Structures are given as C-alpha cells and as structure tokens.
Amino acid sequence: MANHKQSKALVRKHIFPVRLSDIELDLLRIKSLDAGMSASELMRRNALMRPLPKRLSKISLQTYWELGQIGNNLNQLVKATNTALLIGRTLPADPELLRELLELLHQCRRDIAEADTESDEWEEEEEDSDDWEAD
Numbered sequence: 001m002a003n004h005k006q007s008k009a010l011v012r013k014h015i016f017p018v019r020l021s022d023i024e025l026d027l028l029r030i031k032s033l034d035a036g037m038s039a040s041e042l043m044r045r046n047a048l049m050r051p052l053p054k055r056l057s058k059i060s061l062q063t064y065w066e067l068g069q070i071g072n073n074l075n076q077l078v079k080a081t082n083t084a085l086l087i088g089r090t091l092p093a094d095p096e097l098l099r100e101l102l103e104l105l106h107q108c109r110r111d112i113a114e115a116d117t118e119s120d121e122w123e124e125e126e127e128d129s130d131d132w133e134a135d
Helices: 021-037 039-050 058-087 095-118 123-130
Strands: none
Touching: 039 095, 058 095
C-alpha cells in the first residue's frame, strides 16, 4: 500500500525499458538477490547514486589522439624492423629503442587520461582558452 503522505514528485510512475541479454539478466537477478533488493532498486542505485567519471578536456583528448597516431607510426616502424630482421636486411631502427618508445608513449597516454580526470583545475583553464591552437 502506498504512503499517501509521500510527495507526488517522489512517486515512481515512469518506466524506462532496458535491453539485456539472457546472461546480463541472470547476472542482474543474482546481484539483486545478493544485495537483498529488487532489480529495479539495484539499477536505480547504480545509475543514479554513483558519480560519473569525468570527461577529458579538449586539449587532453587531442593530445591523446595525436599520441595514438604517433604510436601507429611507431608500430609501422616496428613491423619494418621485424621484417628487415627476418630477411637479413639493415634494420631501420633499434628494436629495443622502439620498444622503449612505445612503452613511454603508452605511459604518456595513461598519464593524460588519469591526470585530467583527477583535476578540475584544467577544466577552468581550458574554458578560458578555447581559442588556443598548437603551432
């Protein structure tokens, strides 16, 4: 029986359909049983109570993308080096140096993603400098 003193704004009268696979539905039912709440309550809490991850700034996204492009170029150089090694030709680059460069590049991309989502200071600075462009 509904509580008549409950605010009309708090009454749940809207249905939001969600498509789930058979496995996802089974997992949802298991998790809701383990948590001792209905599947609806579990989904509401997961969707509404947790803070969303912060988005990367435009500059960080562009830098992340550019580093990915550099990584693609390094991968092509790695492939050319491996091919040259297999057929006995002169290596275009030092394989160990390429591995180190790729690892540094991946670490830089991870650092950009982590650092930008941890700090709100960059967002404020970026709003003031949307017209900034790299040379």
